Amino acid sequence: MLTFVIWLVVALLLLTAVFLLASVMERGDGVPGDAPYGSGIAGFWRSFRAGLRHRGRRAAVRPVDTDLEAFFSDNVEQGPAYVDAEQITDVLVRARQQATRQLHVGTVRPPE
Incomplete structure (x- = not known):
């Protein structure tokens, strides 16, 4: 039982580290000063909680009937x-x- 608890704590610590690293990397890709929830651990925690709040509220999405030709013609780059x-x-x-090219000149000896 103790081994299970230790592994659980280690897994949760690793999960937190991955989330924190992903948060820092995501903020590094954006525009400077473009962090809506702040930066650092406090900003990560606010962003994490906001994501959990939005998870429960899913908007109803209506399907759109299109044929395959119209879909591909609308999405041409x-x-x-x-x-x-x-x-x-x-x-x-x-x-x-x-x-x-020879990358390692002088390292190979000819056969004798």
Whole structure:
């Protein structure tokens, strides 16, 4: 029983550390000063409680009838593609050049 309690406490401490780290990393990705609940542990706790409050209130979402062609035509991106063929070609050329170079000169001895 004592082993179970110890593992439970360790798991809860790790869970808290992961939540805190995720909160800090999420705030680091945003705009400076864009923390609605503050920063640090107090801001994390307020944000965590606000998330629990919103979890109980789910808005009713009505389904929308669309056909597949309309769905894909509405979601076409106008910008450049996520993966550009020229960028991939450049990366492959550089990788080939690095692979053909000797990286560790003098470490391999010729057979005698």
